[in-house]
Amino acid sequence: MPQTDQSHDPTLGSWVDAANGHPDFPIQNLPLGVFSPPKGADNGAPRVGVAIGDSILDLTAIAGLFTGEAARAVEAAGEGRLNGLFALGAGPRRALRARLSELLAEGSAEQATLEPALHPAASCTLHLPARIGDYTDFYVGIHHATNVGKVFRPDNPLLPNYKYVPIGYHGRASSVVPSGTPIRRPNGQRPRPEGGPSFGPCERLDYELELGVWVGPGNDLGTPIPITEAAEHIAGFCLLNDWSARDLQAWEYQPLGPFLAKNFGSTISPWVITPEALAPFRAAQPPRPEGDPQPLPYLLDEADQAGGALALELEVLLSTPGLRERGLPPHRLSLSDARHMYWTVAQMVAHHSCGGCNLQPGDLLGTGTLSAPGSEGFGSLLETTAGGKQPVRLASGEERRFLQDGDEVILRARARRDGFAPIGFGECRGTILPAP
Amino acid sequence: MPQTDQSHDPTLGSWVDAANGHPDFPIQNLPLGVFSPPKGADNGAPRVGVAIGDSILDLTAIAGLFTGEAARAVEAAGEGRLNGLFALGAGPRRALRARLSELLAEGSAEQATLEPALHPAASCTLHLPARIGDYTDFYVGIHHATNVGKVFRPDNPLLPNYKYVPIGYHGRASSVVPSGTPIRRPNGQRPRPEGGPSFGPCERLDYELELGVWVGPGNDLGTPIPITEAAEHIAGFCLLNDWSARDLQAWEYQPLGPFLAKNFGSTISPWVITPEALAPFRAAQPPRPEGDPQPLPYLLDEADQAGGALALELEVLLSTPGLRERGLPPHRLSLSDARHMYWTVAQMVAHHSCGGCNLQPGDLLGTGTLSAPGSEGFGSLLETTAGGKQPVRLASGEERRFLQDGDEVILRARARRDGFAPIGFGECRGTILPAP
Numbered sequence: 080m081p082q083t084d085q086s087h088d089p090t091l092g093s094w095v096d097a098a099n100g101h102p103d104f105p106i107q108n109l110p111l112g113v114f115s116p117p118k119g120a121d122n123g124a125p126r127v128g129v130a131i132g133d134s135i136l137d138l139t140a141i142a143g144l145f146t147g148e149a150a151r152a153v154e155a156a157g158e159g160r161l162n163g164l165f166a167l168g169a170g171p172r173r174a175l176r177a178r179l180s181e182l183l184a185e186g187s188a189e190q191a192t193l194e195p196a197l198h199p200a201a202s203c204t205l206h207l208p209a210r211i212g213d214y215t216d217f218y219v220g221i222h223h224a225t226n227v228g229k230v231f232r233p234d235n236p237l238l239p240n241y242k243y244v245p246i247g248y249h250g251r252a253s254s255v256v257p258s259g260t261p262i263r264r265p266n267g268q269r270p271r272p273e274g275g276p277s278f279g280p281c282e283r284l285d286y287e288l289e290l291g292v293w294v295g296p297g298n299d300l301g302t303p304i305p306i307t308e309a310a311e312h313i314a315g316f317c318l319l320n321d322w323s324a325r326d327l328q329a330w331e332y333q334p335l336g337p338f339l340a341k342n343f344g345s346t347i348s349p350w351v352i353t354p355e356a357l358a359p360f361r362a363a364q365p366p367r368p369e370g371d372p373q374p375l376p377y378l379l380d381e382a383d384q385a386g387g388a389l390a391l392e393l394e395v396l397l398s399t400p401g402l403r404e405r406g407l408p409p410h411r412l413s414l415s416d417a418r419h420m421y422w423t424v425a426q427m428v429a430h431h432s433c434g435g436c437n438l439q440p441g442d443l444l445g446t447g448t449l450s451a452p453g454s455e456g457f458g459s460l461l462e463t464t465a466g467g468k469q470p471v472r473l474a475s476g477e478e479r480r481f482l483q484d485g486d487e488v489i490l491r492a493r494a495r496r497d498g499f500a501p502i503g504f505g506e507c508r509g510t511i512l513p514a515p
Numbered sequence: 516m517p518q519t520d521q522s523h524d525p526t527l528g529s530w531v532d533a534a535n536g537h538p539d540f541p542i543q544n545l546p547l548g549v550f551s552p553p554k555g556a557d558n559g560a561p562r563v564g565v566a567i568g569d570s571i572l573d574l575t576a577i578a579g580l581f582t583g584e585a586a587r588a589v590e591a592a593g594e595g596r597l598n599g600l601f602a603l604g605a606g607p608r609r610a611l612r613a614r615l616s617e618l619l620a621e622g623s624a625e626q627a628t629l630e631p632a633l634h635p636a637a638s639c640t641l642h643l644p645a646r647i648g649d650y651t652d653f654y655v656g657i658h659h660a661t662n663v664g665k666v667f668r669p670d671n672p673l674l675p676n677y678k679y680v681p682i683g684y685h686g687r688a689s690s691v692v693p694s695g696t697p698i699r700r701p702n703g704q705r706p707r708p709e710g711g712p713s714f715g716p717c718e719r720l721d722y723e724l725e726l727g728v729w730v731g732p733g734n735d736l737g738t739p740i741p742i743t744e745a746a747e748h749i750a751g752f753c754l755l756n757d758w759s760a761r762d763l764q765a766w767e768y769q770p771l772g773p774f775l776a777k778n779f780g781s782t783i784s785p786w787v788i789t790p791e792a793l794a795p796f797r798a799a800q801p802p803r804p805e806g807d808p809q810p811l812p813y814l815l816d817e818a819d820q821a822g823g824a825l826a827l828e829l830e831v832l833l834s835t836p837g838l839r840e841r842g843l844p845p846h847r848l849s850l851s852d853a854r855h856m857y858w859t860v861a862q863m864v865a866h867h868s869c870g871g872c873n874l875q876p877g878d879l880l881g882t883g884t885l886s887a888p889g890s891e892g893f894g895s896l897l898e899t900t901a902g903g904k905q906p907v908r909l910a911s912g913e914e915r916r917f918l919q920d921g922d923e924v925i926l927r928a929r930a931r932r933d934g935f936a937p938i939g940f941g942e943c944r945g946t947i948l949p950a951p
Contacts, residue, residue, distance in 0.1 A: 213687055240767060240769065243711065244704055246767070246770075248772050248773075249687055254871075254872055263736075268680055276679050333674050334772075335773065336768075337684075338683050338684050339869065343736075343737075343871045344736065375714045434717075435702075515737065515738065
């Protein structure tokens with residue numbers, strides 16, 4: 080059973096009217112982020128805030144309302160990024176959530192004190208929530224791994240290590256950007272049919288639908304995190320678009336993996352959805368198909384098997400210049416679910432550190448592309464269009480094999496469960512600019 | 516011709532006696548680093564210093580002796596790490612070198628002022644010189660790439676992309692440690708002959724001989740660095756031991772590249788050898804073998820072809836418990852040279868950024884293993900012992916196929932050229948501890 084408390088009560092309302100029934104940020108969510116208010120207010124310096132409805136509550140401005148563990152969290156937030164708060168672990172974060180739930184609830188005695196610290200989200204700029212030390216991308220979406228593997232090995236799409244190793248690789252931290260940052264189409268070496276490469280703009284630009292995971296306290300170099308303790312090192316979740324240049328990738332990736340095909344930009348949703356907010360939406364890890372090996376002992380934990388998965392609907396929308404000109408809504412490219420992970424996030428953490436690699440507060444882990452089994456739930460155009468062979472047709476009359484300049488990709492995530500208020504992640508958006 | 520000035524004059528001596536004839540740090544070198552003096556002195560807080568002979572000069576303590584561009588460099592050094600100084604680019608770094616050369620020269624009027632700021636290196640702790648934002652490892656050592664490729668493809672060891680793409684991949688920044696930090700043998704999934712993995716201590720632990728490159732000013736996301744400007748973004752060099760778990764690597768690395776096989780620790784030498792110190796040792800990039808393609812235009816620059824290579828002798832020594840017990844000196848495993856790079860450092864920088872990926876001050880690039888063509892110059896045990904088949908025999912009677920607990924690997928680099936004072940990099944050392 081998920082661990083929930085009164086902060087999850089679906090009947091709880093907020094005096095911030097727009098929060099009540101808000102698809103992403105009702106009072107049951109309370110995600111953390113870093114924002115700048117409009118320049119007028121306090122010179123626009125980045126500070127930590129909480130999303131509530133269509134507003135952002137400036138945590139530091141109301142620091143006096145917290146005591147004990149919650150006050151420790153608010154003090155750490157004073158540095159204008161979440162690394163310090165992540166480092167504190169679950170205790171202060173939980174205390175902060177409990178107190179925020181009281182303060183923002185209907186009938187709160189502190190409403191008048193809080194109102195001046197509340198900014199309309201539309202007038203604020205959202206930043207990366209933490210300084211990302213290292214970014215690691217995994218490959219735990221088994222349907223994606225299977226789909227991609229089929230391109231190279233139709234009869235045997237998954238490599239022999241896939242069901243033993245939570246496959247991952249190091250990504251580029253410097254080019255992770257918050258939602259809304261335009262993404263410039265990369266130049267690079269593209270393979271030519273006649274052999275050898277040509278240099279120029281990527282011609283097979285793609286998106287990838289992923290979840291991002293924020294690392295909490297972390298571990299010292301040489302001291303692995305046991306699977307039983309891994310959950311304590313997960314500070315929160317976001318959406319992640321791992322933009323991918325498929326032509327560059329095909330040419331460059333042997334023998335050491337993707338490099339320029341991925342490092343020109345990765346977009347994340349700016350709000351950190353806490354493990355506490357997601358507690359009602361934990362699910363059992365789906366049983367492994369018959370014949371699959373059991374996880375090795377260092378990856379096996381009963382509690383993780385019982386509740387380490389997340390029931391989370393994931394959606395990808397595409398807005399094109401043609402759709403926008405005609406006033407047409409974005410086209411849904413995919414509807415998937417976070418349950419399509421062969422490995423849990425705790426298994427990712429335990430594996431990453433099992434050889435002693437040190438994880439640090441604010442490190443970012445990506446799950447890899449989370450495709451559903453059917454084509455309407457594929458998490459990349461590489462899969463949806465079968466490598467560009469079957470174009471997506473849009474209501475504007477346009478078609479897409481890969482992304483064109485001016486296209487905008489929007490990722491969304493929603494958690495729903497009977498008896499609980501649904502919560503969302505907010506959007507993860509990016510628009511493609513022409514190559515330089 | 517290399518650009519040299521009076522700071523390279525081989526007849527120049529220092530009033531720091533031990534600097535004269537010092538194999539690594541004569542007055543012609545003047546490398547930068549971050550150190551803590553013994554606790555007694557100023558509470559041991561890390562600060563920027565310059566190595567001179569067997570001493571370290573505390574830059575911040577003598578800040579009053581600098582003006583203009585050099586003063587900007589010293590001010591940036593005040594933050595106790597070199598990121599800010601790297602960000603300033605070549606001008607302030609050159610001015611700093613020129614002034615340090617005057618101050619430390621025999622007959623300097625400032626000797627008495629400087630002496631209190633001089634600490635015996637042996638009593639100091641050396642730290643990482645900069646906060647490493649991202650670490651990227653390349654694969655430009657063509658003999659290494661050929662040797663490793665032969666294991667998998669005896670007839671065609673180099674993949675088709677090798678001579679077009681400076682192959683690289685993202686490494687782990689958090690586990691880069693300074694020389695002298697012990698390295699704990701990682702646990703991990705090892706392939707079994709009967710199929711599937713077992714979990715336990717790495718049984719094929721190896722070192723890799725590399726050069727490290729410190730990034731200077733860097734570029735904004737989406738704005739590539741042209742090859743003609745790449746040299747301006749190189750702030751310095753170090754030695755890099757890319758410790759590698761070969762059994763873990765063989766099992767995990769498909770399809771996304773090395774991960775746990777490399778991220779349990781990477782050791783660097785702590786002194787930043789500046790491009791200015793290395794100016795006399797620049798060399799023409801060796802002509803490509805007949806039939807090799809020309810570099811694509813974005814990787815081609817006449818000045819880089821004429822002087823973008825480094826003539827730098829690289830040495831690997833192994834000290835084992837058996838050698839130490841018998842009072843025997845370390846065994847030389849390899850004598851190689853930095854000229855065995857198929858791509859120059861400028862080409863690495865231009866390629867890394869050509870798709871728009873942003874490099875930042877303090878990022879670290881590795882060259883990849885720099886093996887010489889012959890077995891006495893191979894830069895890893897994988898190559899030297901032919902994958903463990905031909906053990907190295909030591910004077911102690913021990914033999915090594917891969918590294919054992921208690922083994923210490925020592926990397927050294929020396930630049931020599933007629934008419935110039937030789938300089939060295941200092942050591943890059945690490946000792947293997949047992950798995951946890």
